[in-house]
Amino acid sequence: MTIPFFNYAARYAEDRQKIKDIVYEVGTSDNFILKERVAEFEQAIRSYTGAQHVIAVANGTTALTILLKAMGVGPGVDVLTPAFSFISTASTIVLLGANPIFVDVNPLTGMLDPEDLERKITPSSKVVIPTHLFSVMADMKSIREIADRYGLRVLEDSAVSLGAIQDGQQAGRLGDAGLYSFFPAKPLGGIGDGAVIVTDDDELARISRMLRNHGQDGITRFYHHFVGYNHRMDEVVAAYLTHKLSRFDDLLHRRRQIAAQYNAALHALSPDVYVVTENHDSRAYYTYVMQAERRDELQLYLKEQGIETQIYYPSVLPLQPAFAGIGHEAGDFPHGETFTQKSIALPLYAEMPDEHVQQVIAAVSDFYAKVKLHV
Structure with a gap:
């Protein structure tokens, strides 16, 4: 193609030597996963967004899985999610044994339609996942009002929206929790997969940190409070993302x-x-x-x-x-x-x-x- 869609060669050209240096430094450090570079990146995102808690994970889909699990989603629970979306906003629900309740979208924006959302709420509904797609954000104010009225948790799928603002707030900060993906195609694309969870909810953060690392609390190694996942961020990914966040x-x-x-x-x-x-x-x-x-x-x-x-x-x-x-x-x-x-x-x-x-x-x-x- 004369004009490619993503053009990764152009996107990574500036960082060619930096990437090599990061791989070498991590490779000779004996610290490969969820160590000081990940902590540094979490702090950088905390400063950028103002979120109280930032939890680095393996990718955007695992962020959704962890948050849904932390919000109590499992068999018998209904989760409201857009009919027009990337598959992970529905597949993660199914893989936890819960039921996706699909909601139609606004005909102009393609984002979750608050009116159809209210029509689709069931007695078993527990969480709603408004998803921001492409460059457009869902109507978070209306969705939040409906969610509060019906006692729903709001998991803001802000995977593509780091840096976007709605009503003076950063995307990802308008629900109970949000997330950002750093898949290479994203605006802050990494080298490999990666994502973070952001929340101001202390309990969601505590559970999410343990769920990403086999149910461990980060204090006592090999002591597991519950069965969790291996959904941790690599040090190479974190180091590069910290570097790229500066621009x-x-x-x-x-x-x-x-x-x-x-x-x-x-x-x-x-x-x-x-x-x-x-x-x-x-x-x-x-x-x-x-x-x-x-x-x-x-x-x-x-x-x-x-x-x-x-x-x-x-x-x-x-x-x-x-x-x-x-x-x-x-x-x-x-x-x-x-x-x-x-x-x-x-x-x-x-x-x-x-x-x-x-x-x-x-x-x-x-x-x-x-x-x-x-x-």
Whole structure:
């Protein structure tokens, strides 16, 4: 591809020697997992977000698993989760023996719809997982009000949203607990997988720390308070993330600059293209997703122009084979299903040159101009 979607070579070029140094230093330190570099990174995230507790774990999915377990999720418990989302917001529920209750999304933003959330609450509901996707945040104020009214815990899936702000608060700080993922594709992408849990709840933090490390309390080794997981962060991952966090705000700023170019140009293509442009200055742009008419034709055209794109997501979760046993049918989640037919993500990464941004814009514009000529 002339213009790749993620372009990891460009993203890691600046840190080539630093990565080598970190691997060597950790490799000769005898400290590989959950040691001083992890503690340093936890403190750095604590300072960046203001969270009272930061617990470093292996990846975003394990963060969800640990938090759900810490919140008492298990057999007989219902957890409300978006129908349009990455699979881990539902699979972690099932793997704990609980029931995912799928909620439709807002037709414009693709985020969990508070009105449908309230309709879907059951007597067994215990937790709701509002998920921020791409660069847009769920309506946390409305979701929080509903959750408080019904006595639900709020697990904020803020995996892609470190640095985003809503109502003056950092993403991840608007529920009972949140999380950030550092999978290499994320805005603060690591070398390998990794994530952190953030919370101001002392008890959730205490249980989460033990769950990530076989139920140990971090004081007495090989003494297990309960059965936990091996969901610990590596020292190499932590050291690199601490290094990269020092320039994270600059990376976010550059991502917003690129998104602003897309927003300005693609807004003119309405109604063929719909893009969420609200709250631009407070967003953390992970991927740039828009709703596009004739989406599949557009993707093929862009591929022919050497531009790589991605589809987030090809199907709502309740209609995928993994959840077929729940018994949902096409039409049960109309807004989410529409998103799966129209959503397409354009390339966006901090190292992307403006020339490439303009090439993408020109190609999208040319496609719809040619479509109109043949109508």
